Amino acid sequence: MHPLHPRLTPFELRRGVLFLGNFQHAPNVDSARYLVREVMPTVWAQLPGLPVWLVGGFPPASIKALANANVFVTGHMADLTPIMAQVRVAPAPLRYGAGIKNKVIDSMAYGVPVVTTRLGAEGLPVAQGFNILVADTAAELGSAIVALHEDPFLWERISRAGRDTVATFYSADVLRAQLATTLQRYLVGQ
16 A cells, blocks of 8 residues: 655756665665666766665665765655655566565556666566666666756656556555455455
């Protein structure tokens, strides 16, 4: 279940990118390192100094070592609202792992457009160019981040579609109805 959060800040007052993930999960460590070391240099070539926030609990030394004038390692944040209201793009360049990508759904619930890999989109009700941007190489991921960061019309379209996706598939009301249907089928079958 993922509640929708109000979009508090318009496009023009936002700047930067946010990676969200618990760093006790090895795919998140790999993804954050890949983002900073390989993807962001392609972004910084076009948008010098663009800030990157790495947000998540238990950042290991390899993640803390990424911090510099443009990269901020915050650790766990109990309330994501302030950072989600500040950034324009939430990249999730996952290269391995499985399961529900809560970082993707959470970002969409805040109205922050997501750029991810095919693996990061796997199992989610998303479509390339509709409610998410999907790319697999560092250069493609960088281009997608720049496009979302710089194009207010693209940003708005992906932001709205992402929030609509969360409302349609992950809201409390939708999940309650699905649970009630499942329980009803189970009880009738007994």
